[in-house]
Each structure stands twice: as structure tokens, then as C-alpha cells.
Amino acid sequence: MLEERRLDVLRAIVEGFVLTNEPVGSRAVAERGQLGVSPATVRNDMAALEEEGYIVQPHTSAGRVPTDKGYRLFVDRLSTVKPMSVAERRAIETFLEGAIDLDDVVRRSVRLLAQLTRQVAVVQYPTLSRAEVRHVEVVAMTSTRLLLVLITDRGRVEQRVVDLSEPLEDDDVADLRLILGSALHGSRLVDVPAAVSELPDTCRPHLRNTLSALVAVVLESLVERPEERVLLAGTANLTRSTLDFPHTLRPVLEALEEQVVLLRLLGSSNEPDLITVRIGAENDVEGLQTTSVVSADYGFGGVGVLGPTRMDYPANMAAVRAVARYVGELLGP
Amino acid sequence: MLEERRLDVLRAIVEGFVLTNEPVGSRAVAERGQLGVSPATVRNDMAALEEEGYIVQPHTSAGRVPTDKGYRLFVDRLSTVKPMSVAERRAIETFLEGAIDLDDVVRRSVRLLAQLTRQVAVVQYPTLSRAEVRHVEVVAMTSTRLLLVLITDRGRVEQRVVDLSEPLEDDDVADLRLILGSALHGSRLVDVPAAVSELPDTCRPHLRNTLSALVAVVLESLVERPEERVLLAGTANLTRSTLDFPHTLRPVLEALEEQVVLLRLLGSSNEPDLITVRIGAENDVEGLQTTSVVSADYGFGGVGVLGPTRMDYPANMAAVRAVARYVGELLGP
DNA sequence: ACTTGGCACTCGGGACAAAAGAGTGCCAAG
DNA sequence: CTTGGCACTCTTTTGTCCCGAGTGCCAAGT
Numbered sequence: 001m002l003e004e005r006r007l008d009v010l011r012a013i014v015e016g017f018v019l020t021n022e023p024v025g026s027r028a029v030a031e032r033g034q035l036g037v038s039p040a041t042v043r044n045d046m047a048a049l050e051e052e053g054y055i056v057q058p059h060t061s062a063g064r065v066p067t068d069k070g071y072r073l074f075v076d077r078l079s080t081v082k083p084m085s086v087a088e089r090r091a092i093e094t095f096l097e098g099a100i101d102l103d104d105v106v107r108r109s110v111r112l113l114a115q116l117t118r119q120v121a122v123v124q125y126p127t128l129s130r131a132e133v134r135h136v137e138v139v140a141m142t143s144t145r146l147l148l149v150l151i152t153d154r155g156r157v158e159q160r161v162v163d164l165s166e167p168l169e170d171d172d173v174a175d176l177r178l179i180l181g182s183a184l185h186g187s188r189l190v191d192v193p194a195a196v197s198e199l200p201d202t203c204r205p206h207l208r209n210t211l212s213a214l215v216a217v218v219l220e221s222l223v224e225r226p227e228e229r230v231l232l233a234g235t236a237n238l239t240r241s242t243l244d245f246p247h248t249l250r251p252v253l254e255a256l257e258e259q260v261v262l263l264r265l266l267g268s269s270n271e272p273d274l275i276t277v278r279i280g281a282e283n284d285v286e287g288l289q290t291t292s293v294v295s296a297d298y299g300f301g302g303v304g305v306l307g308p309t310r311m312d313y314p315a316n317m318a319a320v321r322a323v324a325r326y327v328g329e330l331l332g333p
Numbered sequence: 334m335l336e337e338r339r340l341d342v343l344r345a346i347v348e349g350f351v352l353t354n355e356p357v358g359s360r361a362v363a364e365r366g367q368l369g370v371s372p373a374t375v376r377n378d379m380a381a382l383e384e385e386g387y388i389v390q391p392h393t394s395a396g397r398v399p400t401d402k403g404y405r406l407f408v409d410r411l412s413t414v415k416p417m418s419v420a421e422r423r424a425i426e427t428f429l430e431g432a433i434d435l436d437d438v439v440r441r442s443v444r445l446l447a448q449l450t451r452q453v454a455v456v457q458y459p460t461l462s463r464a465e466v467r468h469v470e471v472v473a474m475t476s477t478r479l480l481l482v483l484i485t486d487r488g489r490v491e492q493r494v495v496d497l498s499e500p501l502e503d504d505d506v507a508d509l510r511l512i513l514g515s516a517l518h519g520s521r522l523v524d525v526p527a528a529v530s531e532l533p534d535t536c537r538p539h540l541r542n543t544l545s546a547l548v549a550v551v552l553e554s555l556v557e558r559p560e561e562r563v564l565l566a567g568t569a570n571l572t573r574s575t576l577d578f579p580h581t582l583r584p585v586l587e588a589l590e591e592q593v594v595l596l597r598l599l600g601s602s603n604e605p606d607l608i609t610v611r612i613g614a615e616n617d618v619e620g621l622q623t624t625s626v627v628s629a630d631y632g633f634g635g636v637g638v639l640g641p642t643r644m645d646y647p648a649n650m651a652a653v654r655a656v657a658r659y660v661g662e663l664l665g666p
Numbered sequence: 667a668c669t670t671g672g673c674a675c676t677c678g679g680g681a682c683a684a685a686a687g688a689g690t691g692c693c694a695a696g
Numbered sequence: 697c698t699t700g701g702c703a704c705t706c707t708t709t710t711g712t713c714c715c716g717a718g719t720g721c722c723a724a725g726t
Binding site for chain 1: 433434435467468470472474480482484490492493494566567568569571572573582583584586587590
């Protein structure tokens with residue numbers, strides 16, 4: 001059927017609106033859209049598209065603007081992820097290559113992504129769950145306070161302070177280190193809970209309490225609070241669309257301060273190389289219902305960008321995918 | 334001389350403007366300012382104050398607004414840090430008490446400070462330089478890659494990855510750990526460079542290269558890149574004064590993304606219990622010339638808030654001081 | 667059955683003018 | 697030195713008008 005052209009009209013509207021930030025009228029669509037039809041024809045299609053809820057007009061004598069539903073159709077059926085130029089790929093590569101550190105990789109990635117897309121960028125620190133324990137360290141800070149340090153194979157270090165109910169000798173500390181070390185060395189973090197849960201029962205009585213405390217901390221820090229962190233960059237880019245968000249900016253900034261919220265934004269898609277797009281109200285996060293999020297998984301965590309629903313989806317999807325791939329490679333082996 | 338009343342007029346103007354965000358006229362000063370004089374009298378004083386550059390009028394028929402110089406005089410001579418209520422002190426205390434972790438202390442402090450002042454809050458992670466080395470760990474990630482971990486007495490952990498030019502045996506790793514450990518244990522971080530710089534010369538030849546590499550990393554991470562980090566919260570509060578910053582918001586957000594800039598903001602004052610206020614152009618940081626910063630040192634780093642020059646200085650100074658004190662106590666022993 | 671040009675209609679926004687208000691500076695008197 | 701009065705200056709508000717953009721609908725064309 002002639003749906004074909006209607007979709008082209010929608011595409012033209014989306015692209016036009018993204019470009020100009022102004023409602024786009026039938027004439028503009030007819031001319032810029034490369035369809036060989038007159039404005040009047042376009043108007044008919046637009047009426048139909050509006051009927052079905054893909055576009056709206058802000059007021060009677062204005063052009064049309066895509067709705068969330070319209071953008072959704074656009075990304076699902078009308079947009080192709082536009083491949084990045086060679087120059088861009090090289091830029092990404094060289095920019096990330098200089099990283100000296102796990103933290104540095106993450107820091108550089110967010111900044112890069114923010115710069116590339118001119119949106120707010122979010123990058124999650126590699127999640128621990130698939131990492132292996134490389135080393136366990138128990139250090140006495142005082143006689144009743146231990147510092148427990150887990151070092152993983154990806155160069156990540158987790159630390160926890162443990163307060164003890166009874167004081168401890170240096171020898172005991174060494175013992176604990178040994179016990180925990182042999183129990184954990186080489187296990188993947190997901191398997192750690194199983195590996196440690198029985199430990200207290202099998203050790204010398206006078207260490208039992210202390211070991212229980214340590215084990216509890218290990219379990220807590222790994223299971224209950226996976227301590228997933230994210231890094232943010234490019235909030236200044238929100239002001240570019242300050243025209244869009246006149247006073248909607250505040251709730252957005254507020255939402256972005258919550259780590260939990262950010263994690264939820266990146267959360268859902270665990271399949272690498274799948275790009276997730278959440279448009280407007282599809283984000284059931286308070287304050288972000290006028291924004292869209294494009295995210296992807298790099299294998300050990302997520303990366304994404306956030307901006308107004310009126311964003312250049314193809315470009316942002318491309319950038320997110322590219323960065324996710326590079327980060328994945330960088331942190332993979 | 335009658336300077337006395339002029340200062341009262343200035344105070345009334347500052348307080349009025351902070352309160353209402355609108356230029357304040359002679360009538361308002363006369364009424365709200367509790368001085369027993371007529372508007373006409375006030376006008377004379379205002380003319381004088383304007384003459385001397387403490388206030389300006391945005392346009393001919395508007396009230397007066399304080400200049401940076403006016404605010405400066407205000408904080409120097411007219412404002413007393415208003416003590417926090419008992420309830421507030423208790424709130425601070427209980428809020429910070431729940432911290433489980435060094436990182437957690439910092440996180441809670443920023444949030445608290447942002448909430449208390451309704452400004453942007455900045456808290457620096459405790460600087461390493463006065464900390465003592467509690468433990469040194471060397472872990473082999475691969476045969477040519479080591480992870481070096483320094484654990485300090487305040488529960489802070491510094492880590493660095495070191496790539497080696499030649500592969501290493503497990504025994505060697507243990508040796509290295511021992512050598513570094515005995516050299517560093519107990520030294521204050523500032524003294525570490527001296528403690529390690531001679532090490533390579535005194536050890537067995539076949540470890541010399543590797544040890545040099547490690548030492549180089551230690552030196553670099555401690556001296557050249559002190560890796561001072563800061564945490565930020567409350568950026569959303571900037572939008573409250575979006576009326577002040579119509580489009581000045583963008584450069585501010587941009588500036589706040591630079592760690593270096595934030596460090597400079599907290600930087601100068603190393604004396605605990607001294608509150609530093611930098612007003613408007615006194616911040617020689619690009620983009621922050623329309624903002625003021627109130628900061629203090631808690632002993633191992635700085636805390637502060639940033640907001641429009643039109644801010645409630647006494648209240649913010651009180652909050653910053655209170656938080657700095659609590660954080661200092663919390664991290665002190 | 668679509669497409670198209672024509673046409674009347676709606677509305678937002680810019681231009682302009684007049685009026686209202688706020689606040690000042692200055693002066694002359696207390 | 698203070699104060700009330702007053703003229704003056706600007707900004708802000710309000711109101712009106714008009715233009716242009718864009719639409720919807722219709723009747724004619726293919």
C-alpha cells in the first residue's frame with residue numbers, strides 16, 4: 001500500500017525537526033524530502049499520521065512535530081545506524097589508547113562519548129561479576145579494625161573496612177589472609193559466595209567469629225551491594241537544548257545525580273552489540289520523561305547517552321556502538 | 334563618622350537582593366532595614382555607595398544591586414557566620430555517622446552540603462600526602478604485568494598497573510613485595526620518594542630493572558600526579574538561579590566538569606577552620622566569574638560550595654564550616 | 667482512487683503605541 | 697544632616713493590529 005510514502009513523510013518530519021528544532025510544515029517536507037509530490041498531498045499523509053498519533057501540531061497554525069511514538073517508529077523502521085567515518089574511528093581509537101588505567105579508560109570513554117554526540121554521556125565501570133579474584137589481602141589497621149582488599153584480574157580493587165568485636169594478633173591476621181586467599185584465589189566473583197560461606201565452620205575456633213565477620217562483609221559487598229558505579233560527562237550539553245527544556249532542566253539534572261537512576265538507564269540490555277533506545281516516556285524514571293537514552297553493553301557494563309527526545313538517533317546510535325566496542329575490546333583481554 | 338549607616342544600607346541591599354533577586358530601592362531599604370530614616374536619606378547614602386563602586390543600578394529607574402566589591406565588603410565587615418541550630422548540627426552528625434567507608438564519607442558529605450546550602454557542593458577526597466603506608470602489595474597479573482597496591486592508614490587504596498619489559502618469576506614477585514614492603518612500611522607518603530629512590534641500586538642485579546620500573550611508578554603516582562579527586566553534588570541547584578544565569582549556565586557546567594578546576598577552587602586555603610570566600614571575578618577560572626565559592630579545609634582536603642554571587646554568604650559559610658569540622662573529625666583519627 | 671491547486675480560516679508572534687510603575691536625583695525647607 | 701516634594705527617566709505591561717505560516721477542505725484533473 002501507499003504506507004511507503006507516509007513513512008517517508010514521517011522520516012522527513014523527524015529529520016527536519018531534529019535539524020531545525022522547529023515544527024515542520026507540508027511545504028518543507030515536500031521540498032526537502034525528495035518525494036515528488038505536492039504539499040497538498042503531504043498534508044493528507046500528515047493528517048493520517050496525526051490521526052495515528054505519530055505526530056502532533058503544537059498549535060493550529062504550526063507545522064508538525066514527532067511524538068514519542070513517531071520517534072519510536074523512526075528508530076525501528078526508518079533509521080539505519082550511520083557508520084562512522086574512518087577518521088572518526090581513528091579518533092576514537094587514539095583517544096582511548098592513551099589510557100593508563102581502568103579508571104582512566106572509563107574517564108576517557110565518557111568524555112569521548114559526550115564530545116562525539118554532544119549529549120550527556122554515561123559509562124558504567126566494569127561490573128565485577130565476571131572477574132576473577134587474583135589476590136586477597138587482609139591488613140590490620142588497628143587491632144580491632146581490618147581492611148579487606150580484593151584484587152581482580154582486570155586490575156580492579158575492592159576494599160572494605162571491617163570492625164571487629166574482639167582484638168586480633170598479627171599472626172591471626174596472617175592466618176586469615178591465608179585462609180581467605182586459598183579459598184578465593186582464582187574463583188570468579190560470582191562464585192565467591194559459595195566458596196566462602198562454609199569457611200567459618202572449618203577453621204580454628206578462636207578465629208571463627210572474626211572470619212564470620214569477614215565473610216559477611218565479602219558477601220555483602222559482592223552480592224547485596226554490587227557497588228556498581230557509573231561516570232557522567234557532558235551535562236553542559238543539556239543547555240544546548242535549553243530551548244527545548246525551558247525549566248524541564250532541573251528534574252533532569254536531579255535525576256542524573258542518582259547513581260541508581262543512571263544504572264537503571266543502562267541496565268536492561270545485557271546483550272553486547274545490541275543498541276537499546278528508550279524514548280521519552282519509555283523511561284519510567286521520574287524527570288527523564290522528556291529525554292531519550294541510547295545505550296549499549298560492552299560486555300562488562302553499559303555505555304550510553306542521554307538527550308532530548310529530539311536527537312539525532314542514527315548518529316548517536318553509531319557513536320554509542322563504536323565506543324562500546326572499543327571499550328569492550330580494551331577491557332576484554 | 335556616619336559610615337556606620339552607609340554600611341547598614343549596604344547590608345540591607347545585600348540581604349534584600351539575596352532574598353528577592355530583584356534590585357532593591359530606597360524605600361525597601363528604609364523599611365526593611367530597620368534604620369529609622371526616610372527613603373530620601375537612604376538615597377543619598379546609596380548615591381555615595383554607588384560612587385565608591387559597591388553597588389550599581391542595572392538601569393536608570395531600577396533599584397540597586399551589589400557589585401562584587403559590595404559583596405566583598407559585606408562578607409568582610411558586615412556578616413557574621415550565623416551559627417547552626419542544634420537541630421541542624423544533629424542532622425549533620427547523624428547523616429554523616431552512617432558512613433561505612435572512606436568513599437562513603439565523602440559521598441555523604443557532598444550530598445549533605447548540597448542539600449544544606451542548596452548550592453553546588455564540592456568535597457575533596459582526603460589527600461594522601463600526610464597518610465602513612467600501612468601495607469604494600471605486588472600482584473602479578475600476567476608474567477609481564479604487575480599490579481602495585483599501596484594501602485594507607487586511612488583506609489585508602491592506591492593502585493597502579495606496571496608493564497614490564499621482561500617476564501618475571503613468582504619468586505621474584507615475592508621478593509619485590511618484601512623489598513618494597515620493608516622499605517615503605519610506616520613511612521608517611523611524603524617521605525616515600527626518599528625511601529625508594531635508592532632501592533634499585535642495592536638489590537640483586539636481575540631484579541634491578543623491574544624494581545626501577547616499580548619505583549618509577551611509585552614516584553610518579555605520588556609526586557607528579559597526586560591524583561587528587563573531588564566529588565560534586567547539587568548541580569541541579571544551579572537551575573534554581575537559572576533566572577540569574579540565563580545562558581551563563583553552560584560555561585559554569587563546563588567548568589565544573591574539569592577536576593582540575595574544582596581542585597583549584599578548593600585549593601588555596603590550607604589552614605583548617607579558616608573559611609575562604611571568593612566572589613565573582615576573584616575566581617580567575619574561566620566560566621566561573623559570575624559565581625562565588627565558599628570553601629574550607631578539613632585537614633586533609635577541602636570542602637566548599639559554589640553558587641551565584643548573589644548567595645546567602647553567612648548561611649553558606651556556616652554550613653561549610655560545620656561540614657568541614659565533622660568530616661575532619663571523622664577522618665582524623 | 668489519488669493527487670493537486672485554490673481558498674478560507676486560525677493562530678502565534680512581531681511591531682507599535684500608550685499607560686503604568688518604580689526609582690532616582692535634586693532642591694528647598696526644616 | 698534629614699526630609700518631603702517633584703520632575704524625569706526607563707522598564708514593563710497591556711492592548712491593538714497585522715502579517716505570515718500552515719492547515720483543512722473541496723472541487724477539479726488524471
